[in-house]
Amino acid sequence: MSIAVDTFFLNPDAPGTLQAQVQQMIAEGILSGRFHTGEKLPSSRRLAAHLGVSRITVTLAYTELVANDYLSAQGRSGYYVSENAPVPPTYSPRPRAADTVDWTRAIAQRFTGGDTPRKPGDWRDFRYPFIYGQADPTLFDHANWRQCALRALGQKDFASLTDDYYDRDDPLLVEYIARHTLPRRGISARPEEILITLGAQNALWIAARVLLNRRRRAVIEDPCYHAQRDLLTHAGCRLTPVRVDADGLPPDAIPPGTDVIFTTPSHQCPTTATMPLHRRHALLERARELDALVVEDDYEFEMAFLAAPSPALKSLDEDGRVIYVGSFSKSLFPGLRLGYMVGSEPFIREARALRATMLRHPPGHMQRTAAYFLSLGHYDSQIRRMGAALHDRRRAAEAAIAEHGLTIAGRGVYGGSSLWMQAPEGTDSAELATRLQADGVFIEPGAPFFAGPERPARFYRLGYSSIPTSRIGEGIARIAAALRDAPGATDRPAPQAMQHS
Structure with missing residues (x-):
């Protein structure tokens, strides 16, 4: 991959000779991780024309960087970021000056602070992802x-x-x-x-x-x-x-x-x-x-x-x-x-x-x-395939839930891809979810779905659209074990208003 010449800029206020400035600009790009090992630099002619300096200035800068093992010269092919260059694992932009804008005054309306929780980007790394609303690549055409x-x-x-x-x-x-x-x-x-x-x-x-x-x-x-x-x-x-x-x-x-x-x-x-x-x-x-x-x-x-x-x-x-x-x-x-x-x-x-x-x-x-x-007709075929898979996962989930004595508070009459669950009285499902993540299990706490300050904390959602049938039983067994160990949990009946069939 070639590094675009448009990404190179000289700081007009930088000290030192033009050759030194070109060297520093390229070295900083490598040290920050912006330029990666093996990437090709622009030719000396193109870079000189872009920066408005002489070609010999760029050539001398390239030669010095080769001597310092930042670059490697490959015959007539050009100059490349050396495999021995001190490249960091990720790109870290240089820190810039702090904003002088008072954003507490400048922002006229605020849209942060709502109830919608962020789902972790690494949910696929969980062995038991009872996550809702994500795609299963094995079911997609x-x-x-x-x-x-x-x-x-x-x-x-x-x-x-x-x-x-x-x-x-x-x-x-x-x-x-x-x-x-x-x-x-x-x-x-x-x-x-x-x-x-x-x-x-x-x-x-x-x-x-x-x-x-x-x-x-x-x-x-x-x-x-x-x-x-x-x-x-x-x-x-x-x-x-x-x-x-x-x-x-x-x-x-x-x-x-x-x-x-x-x-x-x-x-x-x-x-x-x-x-x-x-x-x-x-x-x-x-x-x-x-x-x-x-x-x-x-x-x-x-x-x-x-x-x-x-x-x-x-x-x-x-x-x-x-x-x-x-x-x-x-x-x-x-x-x-x-x-x-x-x-x-x-x-x-x-x-x-x-x-x-x-x-x-x-x-x-x-x-x-x-x-x-x-x-x-591909959509209809996919729906039939997804329906069969979700049916199997639903049966596996309900069987495991019954085996471990957990409580379903709501299940779709005609199907769907999730179950609405109820933990024993006194359970904080957010705290439960945090503990389960350490055990490779992802569940969704139910409190954010409710309005008002007094939100029931004992409900949680189990999605089964993205977890293989073979892992559902063990995942639910781990949920049951975590519930038994949950602090303050007792076995009281659910409020009638939240009983769903």
Whole structure:
């Protein structure tokens, strides 16, 4: 690999001769780790022209660096960073002067300090990763995805790769969603009623910005997806958490004056509760009484390996008051960041305009690649493969949980990729998670999903989408052992409101 000549700069205030400055500049690049062993330096002619110095100055500097074993000369090929150069293992930029800006005054709005926890980047190094929402490479169809990506790079699709869609989307992807994805949920929509987003979280953010302001009230489930609570907090609206029960969000608990209801009826996050049909009708009736809108996050409906999923709220909506959010992040891979939202045309028009001011549109190449992967049948094959694997892992997890006497607080009626667990009274699941990490086990503490200062600490989530079936039993055995050793844990029954079947 060659080092770009544009990365070399002389400090006009540096002391010493030009030759000494060139030597110091290159030596510092090597010592800091910016230049790596074996990398080729620019020719003396190119570097001299770039720096505005004579070629002999650069040649003498190179010669001196060769003598000091920083560089090696390879005949007519040029100069390279020597294998014997004192190169550090990682690149460490030189420290620069401290900021003089008072950032406590300069920052007008703060977005840090929310509830969304950061998942460790090294989760794959855990032998027992009960992590939620990450991809299992053994289940992903790499070969066909690669073929679809190469096809999307072809001359025929040059426009979809290079054009600025501005506020439009890939017509092939929109057509597939309208003709295949949505009808599976009983939803009929025209292209003007569909917007492609950067995943479900981006869709929820857009919905919140379009529908809410400081005078309006939003209802969210408690517990709920913590990133959703963060983004609604930043929206500045009046926010009311409503505690879910075994059937999800109770309509009667939604207070008067509510303008927008955010819900996950098919697979409540994180308890996995599935809202029965009679409650779905009751929720729509309550929204009609309040003249409220409903934002339905229908994630994981594809993971239906136990029973067919219940009808989407949007399919039961006769008023046009439900805004439907879907995503390919869980069923394909989270790094794809492709989702979609469906709503009445006036709402989608405003949502599209907001998206255009922020990110214009998701990358055209990713949209076209996904469209090919979906339309050629690879997506359906992957869903069947994932469903079979998740079914096996679910059975292994439930068998191990029963064997070790652990308590499931929530399990999806038709499937899914996680279990909502309840530890004995007095257990701090955050402390439990920390101890388990030292034993190679990763679990997700449940407290961040709850609203308010008094958050139950005994709940935790076990995802099984990224752990092989063969390791589930031993991983759960280690969780059970850690729970037995947890300080202050007692065996008391769970609060009725959090019992889920």
